[in-house]
Amino acid sequence: MFRSRVAGVGSFLPEKVITNYDLEKMVETTHDWIVQRTGIERRHMVDENEGCSDMCVRAGNKALADAKMTVDQMDLLIVCTLTPDYKMPAVACIVQAKLGAKNIMSFDLNAACSGFVYGMFVADQFIKTGVYKNVMVIGAENLTRLLNYKDRDTCILFGDGAGCFIMSRAQENDPNYLMTVHAHAEGSLAELLWAKGGGTRYPFSQEMLDTGSHFMQMKGKEIFKNATRTMATACTEALNATNTRPEQIDWIVPHQANLRITEAVANQFDFPMDKIVSTVHETGNTSAASIPIAFDTAYRDGRIKRGQLILLTAFGAGLTSGSALLRF
Numbered sequence: 430m431f432r433s434r435v436a437g438v439g440s441f442l443p444e445k446v447i448t449n450y451d452l453e454k455m456v457e458t459t460h461d462w463i464v465q466r467t468g469i470e471r472r473h474m475v476d477e478n479e480g481c482s483d484m485c486v487r488a489g490n491k492a493l494a495d496a497k498m499t500v501d502q503m504d505l506l507i508v509c510t511l512t513p514d515y516k517m518p519a520v521a522c523i524v525q526a527k528l529g530a531k532n533i534m535s536f537d538l539n540a541a542c543s544g545f546v547y548g549m550f551v552a553d554q555f556i557k558t559g560v561y562k563n564v565m566v567i568g569a570e571n572l573t574r575l576l577n578y579k580d581r582d583t584c585i586l587f588g589d590g591a592g593c594f595i596m597s598r599a600q601e602n603d604p605n606y607l608m609t610v611h612a613h614a615e616g617s618l619a620e621l622l623w624a625k626g627g628g629t630r631y632p633f634s635q636e637m638l639d640t641g642s643h644f645m646q647m648k649g650k651e652i653f654k655n656a657t658r659t660m661a662t663a664c665t666e667a668l669n670a671t672n673t674r675p676e677q678i679d680w681i682v683p684h685q686a687n688l689r690i691t692e693a694v695a696n697q698f699d700f701p702m703d704k705i706v707s708t709v710h711e712t713g714n715t716s717a718a719s720i721p722i723a724f725d726t727a728y729r730d731g732r733i734k735r736g737q738l739i740l741l742t743a744f745g746a747g748l749t750s751g752s753a754l755l756r757f
């Protein structure tokens with residue numbers, strides 16, 4: 430068995446920004462309410478002529494440059510997303526073509542906001558077993574097109590963006606590697622956060638367009654409780670699997686859903702907030718993209734350094750959850 434390591438990191442945020450003040454003009458809300466309840470101040474929105482695949486390409490190219498690798502060295506491309514360009518084919522195939530990658534296996538993975546941890550888990554299996562050496566894992570979301578800008582419960586929370594890890598086979602003596610990864614789902618709670626219409630179970634209809642059931646819908650309080658519960662459980666799982674104590678960790682990079690959720694998880698471990706990477710004020714919740722965007726932000730501004738011990742944890746619709754512990 431081999432080990433995998435994160436060889437390169439990259440991310441992309443669209444230029445266009447929607448502030449809380451912009452949202453005040455669309456729904457009955459205030460900047461202060463949003464900041465107090467979520468920590469979010471602004472979020473980014475993809476250009477109207479672009480979509481999920483374009484953000485993937487930008488993040489992917491940055492990660493390749495960071496890894497000092499070229500796209501033809503990639504053996505597998507996984508795009509973790511719930512907002513692909515099209516119903517079919519997979520956006521990963523579109524990205525493969527736009528990146529100019531060779532004829533490699535390319536697929537989408539939908540585990541909602543836990544998608545990136547799921548993607549790392551899958552990539553790790555291919556690398557561990559020796560099937561592939563270099564895997565591009567992208568988390569990318571175009572959530573602003575899944576939101577109802579008349580529903581203040583959801584439209585204040587989410588934004589667009591993409592992030593990427595190049596995961597590669599580690600040398601035998603490399604101290605930096607992915608130590609453990611965990612993933613779960615509680616499907617019986619799926620209706621707490623979903624977009625019911627527009628799939629094959631409830632195909633598009635005039636009634637759907639009139640009622641807006643194709644947009645994301647959420648029971649916020651229930652989601653909040655489940656998020657803190659499952660992220661804390663997933664963190665404990667990663668710590669126990671590696672005999673690691675919380676104080677040994679350099680950074681926690683959690684899914685960026687809401688600052689209050691992050692604080693609740695930190696409290697459970699008595700973990701200081703200044704060792705938790707938070708970009709939620711700038712990005713809102715970018716679902717599967719949020720962990721690699723936050724990671725890349727802290728890496729490029731010098732907080733995250735090579736050799737550090739880093740815990741990732743996520744929670745999302747499904748209800749999915751997961752964690753990963755890596756020596757970066």
Ligand SMILES: CC(C)(COP(=O)(O)OP(=O)(O)OC[C@H]1O[C@@H](n2cnc3c(N)ncnc32)[C@H](O)[C@@H]1OP(=O)(O)O)[C@@H](O)C(=O)NCCC(=O)NCCS
Nearest residue numbers: 457458459462466542581582649650652653686687744745
């Ligand atoms: C959505 C969320 C911020 C709401 O915060 P909350 O403290 O639970 O707020 P409540 O739903 O109890 O609403 C409190 C009041 O604010 C109002 N309110 C709701 N949304 C509002 C908004 N955008 N602006 C202003 N007021 C709002 C409610 O109507 C309610 O008013 P009432 O007391 O008169 O009934 C919070 O539940 C949350 O973060 N949940 C998790 C969401 C999430 O992270 N989802 C993605 C997971 S991957």
